[in-house]
Amino acid sequence: MAKVLKPVGVIASGSKSFYAPVLVYKDAERVLREESLAVIRDRVTGKQYLGLIRWLSKIDPLLPATQRSGVVDNPRLAEIATNVPFETSYVRIIGEICGGKLEPTVDPPTPRSEVLLIESPEDLALDVGEGMTIGEHKYSGVKVPLNPKYLPYHIGVVGATGAGKSRLVKALIDEVLSKTDWKVIVFDHSGVDYTSYYPHNVVDASLVMPDPVTLGELIAERSTLERQEEYILATVYAYIASFKRTSTTTHGPQKPDKVLTPSGTSFACSMRFVEGFDFTNTEKLMTEITWDLHLFRKCVERVGKELEAKDPTVAKMSLLIGTYSKELIESLNKKKLTAREVVDRVLKERIVVVDLSSVEMVVRRYIVKSVIDELWRIVDERREKPRTLVVIDEAHNYACMGCGASLRSIERTAREGRKWEIGLVLASQRIIDFSTDIRNNINTFYFSRLQTPGDFENLRGVLDLGGLGPESLSVLGVREFFFAGLGNPLRFPILMRVKEVGEPTMG
Ligand SMILES: Nc1ncnc2c1ncn2[C@@H]1O[C@H](COP(=O)(O)OP(=O)(O)OP(=O)(O)O)[C@@H](O)[C@H]1O
Ligand SMILES: [Mg+2]
Structure with a gap:
């Protein structure tokens, strides 16, 4: 009745x-x-x-x-x-x-x-249908679920600092895991928002091998050799290719898992080895070779000469790399994971949290880019749908116009993810920091109190706010978000109170 x-x-x-x-x-x-x-x-x-x-x-x-x-x-x-x-x-x-x-x-x-x-x-x-609920309508307790079919149409979570974005995203992740068969990869920018909720599924970004380009960029930056970056990049390639040569000259069957150790005498580095070298899955090879500062310096001297750098430039590169990049080059010996292996773990375990806090910004962006690219490799090579949600907190650091490596991969996902079941969840204080292409392809939003009045206008530019004014947002408390856009079955912004997401239980 x-x-x-x-x-x-x-x-x-x-x-x-x-x-x-x-x-x-x-x-x-x-x-x-x-x-x-x-x-x-x-x-x-x-x-x-x-x-x-x-x-x-x-x-x-x-x-x-x-x-x-x-x-x-x-x-x-x-x-x-x-x-x-x-x-x-x-x-x-x-x-x-x-x-x-x-x-x-x-x-x-x-x-x-x-x-x-x-x-x-x-x-x-x-x-109102079935789906994932991050909470209830503030006054009635009515649940307004997000249908999983809208996951690949991407979700934005925006609000001022402390509004409760990360907790909301945590609630959403748990709903996705319990109510759908989607997989989730979380990029934890701060390293404290998600890692302790999923302690058994954390990947430390400092263990992930960068690609040769990012490595070249890092060494150049560390050694204040930005203007010589091309020589350094060539050196990185020559160094890797030289190891391959060392290994192939040995007799007997190849042992792919063996760490290739250079013998001091046989190690010769040259651009000649780069020609015709098979650079597929280079990062895997990079995790297997030995990174030695002394050899790397020898390599930069040789490559510098081969590429006709002036003698003082060659000497300067060797000296500065020796002084400033020792730690970086030696730390590569501890990096035993590739982006491909991170994705394999996601497919197997359903959730992986990448703790990005241990590496610098250029590496963070590289990791975000390369993991997303690996998801697209599944699409491009196998024509399979990864059915994976890519969660990026503090997303303005990765989806902005000047965000380099990660931007293009996020943009491709924003544009084409819906066809191939790769969804984005981007949480940020300010939506204006996302590139236009990304902003325009987010179809569902959770938004709260905003950082500045201008942020309201930006939100209005991408979303039908159903007559809400900035004053309706400025009074919102912690955990209060409007749920709006395609994923909302009522197709109208509804004021939600996010469910309780407590502190992680330790142990
Ligand atoms: N759903 C929730 N359940 C319980 N506590 C919450 C919830 N949402 C927010 N809080 C409280 O508010 C604090 C801030 O939340 P949160 O870290 O999610 O904010 P944020 O919007 O991600 O902030 P920032 O922009 O600084 O990252 C939390 O530490 C917690 O104390
Ligand atoms: Mg946060």
């Missing part, structure tokens, strides 16, 4: 198909809240409308704001007639409820129709 809903008011004259004015009943004045869910029951047409309470307003007919009234000069009058003021509001109509489904509104509700409040999930006679 349908529950009796609480009547809270009546539709007044001048209703529209999207906004209808409400005269609030006296006993309901303390009950209504901005963004409460309500139903309008139209006895004349038999229709039911679903909407949100907005623009609550208290009126006193004896105190018009533009006229001087006796009440002002005679405060005792105000004490006598305390029940004269009354409340009005509007219902922002979301749609018509027809046979348990939501349909677009085609005509306004008849004035005098009753407005009823939705106070609990049972009050809503509407099928």
Whole structure:
């Protein structure tokens, strides 16, 4: 049997198909809240409308704001007639409820129709479908699920610092893991937001081997040799290729897992070895060879000469690399993982959190890029759908116009992910920091209090906010987010309170 809903008011004259004015009943004045869910029951047409309470307003007919009234000069009058003021509001109509489904509104509700409040999930006679829920509508407890079919249409989570973005994303990840067969790879920028929730699935980014280009860039930067970066890059390739040569000259069967140790005498580094060298899966080879500062310096001297660098330049490169890049080059011996192996782990374990905090920005971006590229390799080579959600927190560091390596891979995913089931979850304080291509391809948003007034305009530029103004966001507390866009079955921003996501339990 349908529950009796609480009547809270009546539709007044001048209703529209999207906004209808409400005269609030006296006993309901303390009950209504901005963004409460309500139903309008139209006895004349038999229709039911679903909407949100907005623009609550208290009126006193004896105190018009533009006229001087006796009440002002005679405060005792105000004490006598305390029940004269009354409340009005509007219902922002979301749609018509027809046979348990939501349909677009085609005509306004008849004035005098009753407005009823939705106070609990049972009050809503509407099928909102199945899916993942990060919480409930703040006042009614109604769950508004995100259907998994919208995961590859990408999700943005935006809000000022401390709004609760990372906790919301954590709630979403757990829902994805428990309610779908999607896999999840999380890039934890700070290293403290996700790693301790999934301690058995963490990959330390400092163990992941960079590709030759990123390595060349790093050595050049560390050694203050940015202007000589091309020589250094050539050296990196020559160094790798020289090891391959050392190994192939040995007799007997190849042992692919064997660490290739250079013998001091046989190690010769030259650009000649780079020619015709098979650089597929180079990173794997890089995890198998020995990285030795002394040999690397010999290599840069030789390559420098071969490429006709001037003698002082060659000497400078060798000296500065010896002084500033010792630690970096030797640390490569500890990097035993490749991006491909990280993705293999995701496919096997369903969730992997990459702790990016241990490496510098250029490496972080490289890792994000190369892991995403590995997902695309599955598509390009095997025509398989990875069905993987790529979660990037503090995403402005990876999806911005100047974000180098990671930008292109995220953009490709934003544009083409839907066809191949690779979805993005990008959390950030500011949406403007995402490249236009990325911004325009995010179809579902959770947004909260924003960092600056300009952020509101940016959000409005990519999303139908259903008449919400900046003031509606500025009053939001921690854990309060509007859920909007394609993934929302109501297709209208709904104010959600994110479920409790406690501190990680240790051990
Ligand atoms: N769903 C939640 N359950 C419990 N506590 C929460 C929740 N959301 C937020 N909090 C509280 O608010 C704090 C900030 O949340 P969170 O780290 O998710 O914010 P953020 O938006 O990611 O901030 P930043 O931009 O600084 O990364 C948390 O440490 C926690 O104390
Ligand atoms: Mg955060």
